[in-house]
Amino acid sequence: METPQYNTAIVRSFIHWSLLWGVVAILVGILISFQLIRPELNLPPYLTYGRLRPLHTNAGIFGWAIGTFFALFLYMVQRLCRRPLWSDRLARFQLWFFNATIIVAAVTLLLGYSQSKEYHELEWPVDLMVVVLWVIFSINIIMTVIKRREEQMYVSLWFMLASLVGVAVLFLVNGAAVPVSWFKSYSAFAGTNDANVQWWYGHNAVAMVLTAPPLAVFYYFLPKATGAPIYSHRLSIVAFWSLIFMYLWTGAHHLLWTPIPDWIQTLAMAFSIMLIAPSWGSVVNGYLSMNGQWHQMRENYLVKFLVLGITFYGLQTLQGPLQAVRSFSGFIHYTDWVPGHVHMGTMGWVSLVLFAAIYYLVPRLYGNELYSIPMANLHFWLVLSGQLLYSVSMWIAGVQQAGMWHAMNPDGSLTYSFMETLVEMYPYYWARAFSGIIYVAGVGLFIGNLVLTARKGKAKDVTPVPAGAAS
């Protein structure tokens, strides 16, 4: 009998492609950040802000984040189940279908084929491609788990499996639409119902794509990086189940003060506050796993990425509930505060954790040491400062604009016209555009470091499954 082999080639391929889509997402983000200051940079019809912004978010979420999760899930599931993938051919098909979907998505978005729903813009045929992609991915993961050779499922597997079903439910319901032609459809829901369904989807896409999967990655790679186990299994259990229970109640905090029924808004507000507990359950579990290991923050670049990542997760899950309170939402909603918040999650939490996991894997996939640790450290500081400049400038901008929007004279008239508030934003928009350049410089170093590591090493397509305990 042949020795069973982990499939590492597929992990490597997904990492390559997700890095490419990640760079596309950042570059489009930088372009649109300049368009907001220099409208002449809009090149209609294809390259206007209105069409490029969905391309930026879709490339970031579907290309970079989900592409990397495909790589890391396929890696983790084999090791946590101590067996090869259920189907290597399905995984290989998934790789090519993934890239085809991303390309079709990019082209159709630039052509203006859009359902208009945030983070669910893709029109119905592309939507169906996403569904096929998710189904074949889920089958491969679930079958590998079912046929595992390790009795207990580690916490990372819980988050992975939950995200598989969560994304499926959200995407199918929110995507329900009546086609009119090949590239035009109308939502199955109307008006206020449509808004409520959309933000049930929109907020839980954050839960099932940008929270559960990076937590799965964090719970796996933090112990790998430090050599010390997760502090508390019981805390993992409590945090996991309460997180996936509470998240689904909170979507309407995106709709405070809108015409959706007040009781839905109030429930969303209350559950958003309660959600601090399970979110911080994982943060505290991460911090306490560092007991006795804090010196590694100086010595181990992987730990730096992971600990800062979970720290931004902690900050994100405090700021989010704050914004979900009616009074504060009334002030801050619709301003630039919100993109500041979102980018702390994406550029901070999610990307920092993904950088760490990729740094951990690439030398192993190429049987080599990382080319340069100083480069990795510089990468860390560049992306950290880029992200902080982005978020802090947008928070200040948001508070200023909110204050100006709401300012009134004693006779009940408005103190500022809309344009007077917008022109005050331009200096902050310059800072934001500059922050993107800092960030992409960091990512450039990251990719350069990986390329140099790969060049000196030799790609390994398979790794033997160890006979002992799972790792």
Added chain:
Amino acid sequence: MSAPSWEKKPILFLLLATATILVGTIVTMVLPFAWVNSEEERIAGITPYAPLELEGRDVYIREGCNNCHTQTVRPLVAEVVRYGDYSRSGEFVYDRPHLWGSRRTGPDLARIGGKYPDAWHFQHMAEPQSIVPRSNMPAYAFLSAQGVDPSGIRRKMEVLGFPFTEEQLDALAGKTEMDALVAYMQKLGRDLPRGEGSTPVAPTELTNPFAGDAAAVAEGALLYTEHCASCHGADQQGGIGPELTDGWDDGDLFSLIYAGVPEGGMPGFSSLGQERVWKIVNYLQSGGR
């Protein structure tokens, strides 16, 4: 230590996780269908989109206007003063999808219909900075070169079940996407009866407090440039709006600017406040033209 059985049984685990996420889903996403868009929420006068308006809405979606413009006014005082009466659920029953948006890089558009004349929109879409000098809105002049497709619009109307007449479809011949988008803009918020709070009550005392104040004339000139010149011309020679002529009474001019002439396409400027409207009046009456 033995682990709980769900940690060892993936199928059981998947069922439990699915049930867990369905609880909040059912309460906050499924149940509201019983209340929302029901008879109680119906508002008399809200009508479906006409063929040209619907096509304009689809252009709005295609161009991603919702990335920068919201379409829902919250019941907050500054917001009602700035945009008009707050939004009601029943206004949106024909909106598939909704276009409430999440970010106001530009202003809210829920009550834009009827605020400006068509000519304002045509010029603003083609070259936004010609009307709002420091605006960051992209130019959409290319829409004027793209015709609409009547047979495609017929299919859309049929799929949505909106009523239409053959005359309406015949009238689409020769229309451009720009015509459609402007028709959509003029539909927004138009069906809702104007609430009492949204019509400003002009003050009863109508004397120009700045008469003879040279500093106020200069301030009035700046206000004119920002708020009036785009339609009435830098030298009051007219344009989208009429030429501004002499011979007005201070109080009449104030009332006209303050409340606007909705049927004539002139927006009211009560949101600027009485003081600034008086400064504009003072500037116009000072012979500063």
